[in-house]
Amino acid sequence: MxxxxxxxxxxxxxxxxxxxxxxxxxxxxxxxxxxxxxxxxxxxxxxxxxxxxxxxxxxxxxxxxxxxxxxxxxxxxxxxxSQGNALTTNNSLDIMVDGSGFFEIEMPDGSSGYTRNGQFQLNEEGIIVTPGSGYPLVPQIQIPNDAQSITVGSQGEVSVRIKGQAENQVVGQLTLNDFINPSGLEPMGENLYTETGASGGPIQGAPGADGLGFLRQGMLETSNxxxxxxxxxxxxxxxxxxxxxxxxxxxxxxxxxxxxxx
Structure with missing residues (x-):
């Protein structure tokens, strides 16, 4: 032949x-x-x-x-x-990572998934979850039922405005995770990635610290x-x-x- x-x-x-x-x-x-x-x-x-x-x-x-x-x-x-473009939505639960880092998501089997998609919603208990499958964000943050507004700071502090209170009440702190080799992460659908031997272990920290990106509330990162x-x-x-x-x-x-x- x-x-x-x-x-x-x-x-x-x-x-x-x-x-x-x-x-x-x-x-x-x-x-x-x-x-x-x-x-x-x-x-x-x-x-x-x-x-x-x-x-x-x-x-x-x-x-x-x-x-x-x-x-x-x-x-x-x-x-x-590489970083995608910024899309302004003015939705309080839309959070963009401006720089390096991934949100950590708790999977149904208890393992961790990682995502750059900051489109979040609240479930029936007021916990911040992913929109498609309802997986909770890690660390888990619960918004009180009587909260009138939600504020997410650039360094991850989550606070809410309660009716009748003059000052905002802090309800949680968002963290980000980065990897030595992000290209080694395994895509698994639903905008999620999982850790592999090639990616290295997650390096967790507060947004804006140790090279991690800042958070931008009311914005989303579009596809690159x-x-x-x-x-x-x-x-x-x-x-x-x-x-x-x-x-x-x-x-x-x-x-x-x-x-x-x-």
């Missing part, structure tokens, strides 16, 4: 994965706190026919070798955690997907896919010609 068929086949597989990655970015262009991904490519093993530097004659060496590649593959899909950039990447990936398809067609014509003529 002609090796170019297998080489172009690996190129087709790689570009299919690339298009799937780009399409997921585009599908989440409006998802709050979403971080775009990119496919990481790597060339495959080479068939070493002539080693560069090998002796060509008694007094000379080969300046370059003869090594035939076996194609390409996608070895990773890497998250880009650049739609124009993704469409350009999609066109490029389509063209590469077409070129690999043309290689398959060309090799097929060559083999057909040999079969017909011999």
């Amino acid at each position: 002609h090796p170019a068929l297998w080489i172009s086949k690996t190129g087709l597989d790689s570009q299919q994965t690339n298009v799937a990655t780009i399409s997921n970015n585009l599908a989440n262009a409006s998802t709050v706190g979403f971080k775009k991904s990119r496919a990481i490519f790597e060339d495959l093993l080479y068939q070493n026919i002539n080693q560069p530097g090998a002796n060509a004659t008694e007094n000379s060496k080969l300046p370059s070798g003869l090594m035939l590649g076996a194609g390409s593959k996608v070895v990773a899909v890497q998250k880009n955690f 997907v650049n739609v124009t950039e993704e469409l350009v990447n999609l066109i490029e990936s389509q063209r590469v896919y077409e070129m690999n398809s043309k290689v398959v067609s060309a090799v097929d014509e060559m083999l057909s010609y040999v079969n017909q003529q011999l």
